[in-house]
Amino acid sequence: MDLSLIIMQLFSGIALGAVLVITALGLTIVFGMLGVVNFAHGALFMIGAYAGLYLASLTGSFWWGLLLAPLLVGAFGMLIERVLVRRLYGRSVDDPLLLTFGLSYILVEGVRIVFGSDGIPFPTPSQLIGVVDLGFGFFPKYRLFVIALVAVVLLALWLMLEKTRVGLIVRAGARDPQIMRVLGVDIGRVWLAIFGLGVGLAALGGVLAGPMRSVNPEMGTLVLAEAFVVTVIGGLGSIVGAVVAGLMVGVCISMVALFAPEMATIVMFALMAAVLLVRPQGLFGLKGRA
Amino acid sequence: MPSYNRPGPGGISRRNALLGASAGIATLAMPRLGRAADETIRIGFPTPLTGPFAAEARDQVKCAELAVKLVNDKGGIAGRKVELLVRDDKLNAGEAATRTLELIEKDKVHAVVGALSSAVQLAVNEVTRARGVIYVSISQSDTINEAKDFSKFTFHEALNPHMTTAAVARQTLKKGMKVAHLVADYAYGHEMLRGFKRAQAAIGADTVGEILHPFGAADYSTFMPRLMSLRPDVLCISNFGRDQANAIKQAVDFGIKQQMKIVVPVILHNQRLAVGPDVFEGVVGGANYYWGLETQNKTAAEFNAAFRAANGGAIPTDYGAYGYSGVGSLLMAMQAAGGTETDKVVAALEALQYDLTKGPQHYRKCDHQSVQSVLVLESKKKSAMANDSDLFAIVANDPGADEMLRSCSELGHAT
Numbered sequence A: 001m002d003l004s005l006i007i008m009q010l011f012s013g014i015a016l017g018a019v020l021v022i023t024a025l026g027l028t029i030v031f032g033m034l035g036v037v038n039f040a041h042g043a044l045f046m047i048g049a050y051a052g053l054y055l056a057s058l059t060g061s062f063w064w065g066l067l068l069a070p071l072l073v074g075a076f077g078m079l080i081e082r083v084l085v086r087r088l089y090g091r092s093v094d095d096p097l098l099l100t101f102g103l104s105y106i107l108v109e110g111v112r113i114v115f116g117s118d119g120i121p122f123p124t125p126s127q128l129i130g131v132v133d134l135g136f137g138f139f140p141k142y143r144l145f146v147i148a149l150v151a152v153v154l155l156a157l158w159l160m161l162e163k164t165r166v167g168l169i170v171r172a173g174a175r176d177p178q179i180m181r182v183l184g185v186d187i188g189r190v191w192l193a194i195f196g197l198g199v200g201l202a203a204l205g206g207v208l209a210g211p212m213r214s215v216n217p218e219m220g221t222l223v224l225a226e227a228f229v230v231t232v233i234g235g236l237g238s239i240v241g242a243v244v245a246g247l248m249v250g251v252c253i254s255m256v257a258l259f260a261p262e263m264a265t266i267v268m269f270a271l272m273a274a275v276l277l278v279r280p281q282g283l284f285g286l287k288g289r290a
Numbered sequence B: 001m002p003s004y005n006r007p008g009p010g011g012i013s014r015r016n017a018l019l020g021a022s023a024g025i026a027t028l029a030m031p032r033l034g035r036a037a038d039e040t041i042r043i044g045f046p047t048p049l050t051g052p053f054a055a056e057a058r059d060q061v062k063c064a065e066l067a068v069k070l071v072n073d074k075g076g077i078a079g080r081k082v083e084l085l086v087r088d089d090k091l092n093a094g095e096a097a098t099r100t101l102e103l104i105e106k107d108k109v110h111a112v113v114g115a116l117s118s119a120v121q122l123a124v125n126e127v128t129r130a131r132g133v134i135y136v137s138i139s140q141s142d143t144i145n146e147a148k149d150f151s152k153f154t155f156h157e158a159l160n161p162h163m164t165t166a167a168v169a170r171q172t173l174k175k176g177m178k179v180a181h182l183v184a185d186y187a188y189g190h191e192m193l194r195g196f197k198r199a200q201a202a203i204g205a206d207t208v209g210e211i212l213h214p215f216g217a218a219d220y221s222t223f224m225p226r227l228m229s230l231r232p233d234v235l236c237i238s239n240f241g242r243d244q245a246n247a248i249k250q251a252v253d254f255g256i257k258q259q260m261k262i263v264v265p266v267i268l269h270n271q272r273l274a275v276g277p278d279v280f281e282g283v284v285g286g287a288n289y290y291w292g293l294e295t296q297n298k299t300a301a302e303f304n305a306a307f308r309a310a311n312g313g314a315i316p317t318d319y320g321a322y323g324y325s326g327v328g329s330l331l332m333a334m335q336a337a338g339g340t341e342t343d344k345v346v347a348a349l350e351a352l353q354y355d356l357t358k359g360p361q362h363y364r365k366c367d368h369q370s371v372q373s374v375l376v377l378e379s380k381k382k383s384a385m386a387n388d389s390d391l392f393a394i395v396a397n398d399p400g401a402d403e404m405l406r407s408c409s410e411l412g413h414a415t
Helices: A004-035 A041-058 A062-083 A094-115 A141-163 A165-175 A176-180 A187-212 A218-233 A239-259 A266-278 B015-027 B054-073 B093-105 B118-132 B161-172 B188-205 B221-229 B242-253 B269-275 B293-294 B298-310 B318-336 B343-352
Strands: A131-133 A138-140 B043-048 B084-090 B111-115 B134-137 B152-157 B178-184 B206-213 B232-240 B260-267 B286-287 B361-362 B374-379 B392-398
Touching: A004 A041, A004 A138, A004 A141, A004 A165, A004 A187, A004 A218, A004 A239, A004 B221, A041 A062, A041 A094, A041 A187, A041 A218, A062 A187, A062 B343, A094 A218, A094 B260, A131 A141, A138 A141, A138 A165, A141 A165, A141 A187, A141 A239, A165 A176, A165 A187, A176 A187, A176 A266, A187 A218, A187 B242, A218 A239, A218 A266, A239 A266, A239 B221, B043 B054, B043 B318, B054 B084, B054 B111, B054 B298, B054 B318, B054 B374, B093 B111, B093 B118, B111 B118, B111 B318, B118 B134, B118 B152, B134 B318, B134 B343, B161 B188, B161 B260, B161 B286, B161 B374, B161 B392, B178 B188, B178 B221, B178 B242, B188 B206, B188 B232, B188 B260, B206 B221, B206 B269, B232 B242, B242 B260, B242 B269, B269 B318, B293 B298, B293 B392, B298 B318, B318 B361
Parallel strands: B043 B084, B043 B111, B111 B134, B134 B152, B178 B206, B178 B232, B232 B260, B260 B286
Antiparallel strands: A131 A138, B286 B374, B374 B392
16 A cells, blocks of 8 residues: 555545535534534535535536525524524424434424425536646546535634624623623624524535535535534534644545445444543533533 | 334323324224225335435335326226325335235225335345235345345336346446446445446446445445546446435546446436436436337337426436336236135236336246346536426437346246
């Protein structure tokens, strides 16, 4: 087995990890800030793919789909927060979990009714068809684009949370919403925006996954499981954790795929079990939170 | 999603009243079937209506319903109407066994047709053969032909991996070629791999690598570097349903088609539709049926016409045709037997010569495998398609012959 194959395999793992990061990010942000475990995350990922496909065919451009679908689905997420999730704040964590679990079934069935249960083709944008020679192997242009976009989104998120006034309010709100209220901050609006952001990120993941997989109503099911594994390994609520864990899981899957390909799915659950044994709160999780 | 609605505690709320009302309507719509004096002939039909094979399963149901309708339109069998009882097996062997048991014990079906996964059909077969109920399987399997899983009640209408892979290999492999395999890690994949390797041995093509992938995987990118480093002439991708669409799509993204030819044991109509012509262009695979056969086969033209008439001009698909011929051959045998008495129907099936979708077929005596033609198809380039349904070119149409099958003695049957 030559070195270039191993490097190529590592690189595939990082690319796969980037997709995992983007799906886990929305889940972990919503939990970290709102304490809501969003079981509809996978379904909203799927909705994002369908919305992206629909908008792309409507406008004739993948790029409009990529831009508009997360915004629209994010707005839909805000509607869900305002109408459904908001009523359950302050109750046990199980209640919003059950609510979003039910919601995921409604969304999947809804899409089946509107678009049918067959897969729908989602063409790769013409500018990104083909492969690039990386020196150690050929890699699809589109997947390179996904890595770059995920990096940009992460940077933007970090800047927003760490360097802006809004970010300050968000971080403070996650720590102590009571004090924020006393200080005159309308924390309800912050939660609304955060939920919308989380859902928008799920949708972005869906649009990005569209050209790599067939788009179908069940495409979110596996994604939800993957996002949870990444979130749990990284620590529920930790953004850094989601990034590190996402890349770690991606590389693990990839290396296992090289030596024992039939174990490629199982390995992420094994990794999760191993991490939980050593650090029950996850790699970057706070004690008592997970 | 089917569910067992249980009214919650407390008095009659509006929700409970609605539940009760809808349950009542459901009961009216589906009259109880336990009545022994009922003259209706009931055929159980478990198939994975939900999950990654949902598209294929739905076509099976449509075609099975068509076969039933055509018989009922002609007055049924010996004056009795035929009814199809469709159940969702969720692509799960346990679920399928439970549903089949229910069909037999509660709904008192006279025979079972269906299943779409090699593992699930074996579970259905376990239940039916233990209870002496006829089962016509319409999912690919080699195992079901073997003496171990066989019973006189077990019939196999679908092609089996041995027939399919041999036909595909004959068209695509040559002596000295290097072949790599990407295989779904479950019964179907393993059987296809075995079939291909047997065909390769006969042709003289070498295997340079085998990669098993987890069933139902969404991402195949991590298998691609290894497959490319093997530098094969042909890549055989042996998986089914959405796995096929995703694996081929991602292989194409990695530029695999520039290096090697992609071959699949069974090229799926619905999956080709799901990822588009550019991705599938040039992919070669086997099939039991393709609607385009109508230009060279009269039966296919008639079957297409009947399906179009019943489904608003739509065309039948590969796995759909299995639903039609599986139920259709069973009903023909019941017609010949003059009813549903199991031993007589088994004898009638064994003696049956039928031509329902694509030319003459019959069930071989020793293992009840349907001897039938095998198509080899190549996915067309977008510019070569005459219309949206013009998906494949027919590369070969091998007529059915006993020599295509493994011999009865090899399968362990007394000869």
